[in-house]
Amino acid sequence: MKLELPYLDHLAFKNQSQYKISNYNIFETLYNSLLENRNFQSQNTNIIEIENQCITILFQIFDELKEQAIEEREILFLEELFFHADRLLKEDINVYKARILSYNFNKNDSNFHDKKYTIGQISKQCLDKINFEIKDLIELFRKNALSGKTTREDLSMNSGQVVRKVVNELNKDFNENGILNLLSHYMGVKQTVIGVSVELSVPNSNWWNVDYSVYQRQPKTLYFHYDESIAYPKSIVYLSDVDENNGATSCVPSFNKNVNMSALQFIIGRAIACVGKTKGTKLNSFYKHKYHQTFGCPTFKNDFSKLPNELRFSSHFGWDVIPDSELEIFLLNDEVKVIGEAGTFIVFDGGTLPHRGGLLKSNERVALQVIFGNYNSIYRRLINKLKKYI
Ligand SMILES: [Fe+2]
Incomplete structure (x- = not known):
């Protein structure tokens, strides 16, 4: 059933x-x-x-x-x-x-097609380089958080020179560790990192609270979601150590088959x-x-x-999960949490695999949200840009 x-x-x-x-x-x-x-x-x-x-x-x-x-x-x-x-x-x-x-x-031949996710580690060298590039940005986010500014805009950045450098570093590392190859097989077209958001998560963000007064409590499944598009696989890369209390990303691989x-x-x-x-x-x-x-x-x-x-x-x-429903129990039982030290990543198909993350009870989380996409479309866009100057 x-x-x-x-x-x-x-x-x-x-x-x-x-x-x-x-x-x-x-x-x-x-x-x-x-x-x-x-x-x-x-x-x-x-x-x-x-x-x-x-x-x-x-x-x-x-x-x-x-x-x-x-x-x-x-x-x-x-x-x-x-x-x-x-x-x-x-x-x-x-x-x-x-x-x-x-x-x-x-x-x-990869089992990514069934599981829709894989977990790994970026290299120490890549982690150090990225941490060096983003340190000023993270300080700015921390200042924002301290003064009560906690919207996504206040605590993340997805454009500019720093972000471009991070994209390049990740592309090198994901190429060497086989992730780009794995995703290219999965999508049927050559993949590359097309975007990154550098993010700080803190416990005082409270945008996820729901206030349906029809039930006595909120569901314990807040923020489980599918991404809008199935065309862009995602990765979350931790740049700080992450455990259950400071925003572990998680997914429910068995959800689609059971619902x-x-x-x-x-x-x-x-x-x-x-x-x-x-x-x-x-x-x-x-x-x-x-x-x-x-x-x-x-x-x-x-x-x-x-x-x-x-x-x-x-x-x-x-x-919208009903508190104490079978669905709530199922989601919590089958939730796979990604716990690990800085450098740990999960790569996943966010449009097909329900997931959540970044809900903190304490401390903070520094992470990259990475978007993959079609290598050729990036290449074509670059050519079109260059054509304007020729
Ligand atoms: Fe998502």
Whole structure:
């Protein structure tokens, strides 16, 4: 028996007037055939055809939903949700396509494909160099934290010369220790480090607290989430020693196999986090989104709750797990925590593997959040930049 997602029973998401949709099981079959990497060449199945069918069905679903919406805000909500769902669906399919095409020629022998993560250590030399580069930045973050400034902007940096140097050091080390090769096999296209965020985490950040008053306590699964994209594998590299009390990153590798989640929910769940967030849009003016929380605004939570059960999911589901539910117990039992000294890293597929980290009880954590991506797209961007000057 698979576990149910929390939205079915959660009291804060009850809605008497949920939309209804026809049976779209065919979407599951089509999407999963791409996800499962079937041998398309021998079956003579056309990937493009499947892609077009998926896109058409998603469009039909939202057409059905919009017919049932009443208020202007609800229609705008559905239009924006469709925009992001369509974008993510196309991005997902591109990832599966690259994998299918490369798998037909090159079988992947790594178990990363099943586990979706691996743990290791960067070299001492790389660690020392990075620590030297970032020391002034970390001092600045510490000053911010001491004066009560604890938003992500106050305590992290993802651009500039220091960050570029860190990217270069990591690329050298991840090349030598085989991580880039492993990810290139996994993604079906050559991977490289495309971005880094240098981060300080401290215990007085409290953005993760949830205040659904329908239950007596918060779930113990706060901040479990999937990243929005499956196109960019991630790594967290510790630059300070990390244990259970100062923000260990963790993941639940057995979650996907044990939970009843459809392909549509997987797409909608990641799209919902983007809806109504763009400042200056009419939809944004209807909501009072809370920093870093998907359902901090009650009106937005209501609009989400009107979606049919077949679609309801939020990628940041950790906040919405029902206290004392089977799901909460399962997540806590199967949570794999990455504990280790400075230099320890986890590389993972954050779009497919639920994870959390950086919630501190004491002390501090210095870490790098690393984003991998397609080597060729970086190369092409560089060429385009250079062309402007030629
Ligand atoms: Fe994440």
